[in-house]
Amino acid sequence: MEPVTEHRAPEPLTEYAQRLIHRVRAFDRRHPLLWDLHFTGFWVTAALIDYVGGGWRHNALSLDVPGWLLLTLSLGLSVPLLWRRTHPSAVLAAMAPVAFANAWTGAALQAALLQLALIYHLALRRPLRDLWWATALVIAPVLVSATRHGEGTWDQQIGSHLMSITVAALIGVTVRTRRNYTEALEDRARRLETERDQQAQLATAAERARIAREMHDIIGHNLSVITGLADGGRYAAAKSPERAAQALDAIATTSRQALAELRRLLDVLREEEKQQPDLTPQPGLTDLDRLLDGVRSAGLPVSTTIHGSPTLSAGRQLTVYRVVQEALTNTLKHGGPHTTAEIELSYEERAAVTVTITDTGNGNGSHTGGNSRDGRGLPGMRERTSLYGGTLEAGPRPHRERGWRVRLHLPEESPQ
Structure with a gap:
């Protein structure tokens, strides 16, 4: 008889992507500085390759830009990304003079597009009204470039940049909305869990109070009866042994009844044993x-x-x-x-x-x-x-x- 092998269905691509994103975010929360260093290092390396390899010449509006200025512009547009999450407004303001110099000299370095990362983080973490001045700060170098070098029409240059800014802002707003929604769901789940635990504690306390009241009624009454019988039997033992024997029989009967009722109540407290509920009726x-x-x-x-x-x-x-x-x-x-x-x-x-x-x-x-x-x-x-x-x-x-x-x-x- 051939062994039966279980074939698992392939995991959907969306689930795999969600799990991968969850792992990346978890790593980011545990090591934020390490992640920022890797992110910034990647773009600094890309900017330096663009400078060293001469790739900037394909988009430059002027080739008479000194090498030291190109290096300064490349680093000025990429290194500040290290603080993009903690101080996005300050970083964008610090990159503005570099972007203006990039537009004025005609170097037109592609590293200027890294300002879109700041737009994204502003939309993600800051009030949305900050996007107005941020958009003006990013568009201003475009106007300087169009005025000084006259390459292309104004509507083409401004329109393309506005479209890029809008896409970056929309991505930030979408991620922000989803994050807020997830946090609201998690907060609601925590509150519901807390409320459930409180209700369970109240129900447990009420049940224990009921059990304690029942135990008092059962034990207190039966012990009082046993005490009375024992006192009577002690006096009757010397004069009437038969009465003493009757008292002892009554004590035994009462004790067994009390023990049976006590066991019935204690069964309620046995949470670890799953057994059929006790259907013994309450006294009437x-x-x-x-x-x-x-x-x-x-x-x-x-x-x-x-x-x-x-x-x-x-x-x-x-x-x-x-x-x-x-x-x-x-x-x-x-x-x-x-x-x-x-x-x-x-x-x-x-x-x-x-x-x-x-x-x-x-x-x-x-x-x-x-x-x-x-x-x-x-x-x-x-x-x-x-x-x-x-x-x-x-x-x-x-x-x-x-x-x-x-x-x-x-x-x-x-x-x-």
């Missing part, structure tokens, strides 16, 4: 019974009163669940012994709901505990509530009643 109203069973098993009696039928979206159900969870967690932490809790849920039309959680604990403001200081707890509850335009009130119960009250209200859901 149907999970409140299991939550309350765990709290009751930890030693906190909880009673519930429900008015109406729930018609909440998944996001609103999660908010209600987390607020109830956080309120009961704070009661477990700070309520003290013999504390009881009561939950009242009032469902209204169009997904509006009011939830009131009250307890008979100390009611001395310790429910906020360290939560306000660490940015979680009640602040996290208020963040969840604000997502749906709701209100959250938390504080001691009024009218000298002992305990703490948390009241959540989510308004009607606006129609889409």
Whole structure:
């Protein structure tokens, strides 16, 4: 079986030329002086060859020009090109007397055409209004030559030079326009990339804040339940071993649930592993019974009163669940012994709901505990509530009643 050889299509000439131009420009940016020396050296050499070889005689209007003057004119029209990019206006002004001498003597050196390179750089780097005086400065020696030596008609000489100046200026303007357009595209790409990075950072920060809030709710609640169960099991161990065994079973169940939810959240942070997204639903109203069973098993009696039928979206159900969870967690932490809790849920039309959680604990403001200081707890509850335009009130119960009250209200859901 013959080996199969892959035949690559020939590279288009335009792509090859563009890549070559890109390399030349990159070399120019890295070594500008070296490039200027090569450019100037080439034209100085060409001017000297024209002088030494006598080629200037074919276009000269007068052959009685001294050799030293020819050498001076050749160098005066070529050497200043070394500064053509940094000081094009000054270089053109410095070459003007040499060009006038070239026209007056009738030498008519071809090196005078190097002034067109200055026209190009003026159009490329200077304001376009500078082209007016530059054109006059280049045309003036032509008028001197036509007046003094009378070779050819004025319109022929001036017309040909004006055409050359126009072409050089148009090339400079074209390159300048393309360069400005490319720079604008690159600047826009940089700004879009910066904006994209900022949006990604904001999205990452928001996601991490959400994960941190979820971890606080999960870990804080389950650890509070485990602590209550452990305290109860310790007291029951001496008198009722069966109750102690039940407490240990409840601790194990609660720990496994907390670990499973924690693993689910941590999977979101695994950026290096590409796996299927976790489709486990977030807690909702149907999970409140299991939550309350765990709290009751930890030693906190909880009673519930429900008015109406729930018609909440998944996001609103999660908010209600987390607020109830956080309120009961704070009661477990700070309520003290013999504390009881009561939950009242009032469902209204169009997904509006009011939830009131009250307890008979100390009611001395310790429910906020360290939560306000660490940015979680009640602040996290208020963040969840604000997502749906709701209100959250938390504080001691009024009218000298002992305990703490948390009241959540989510308004009607606006129609889409």
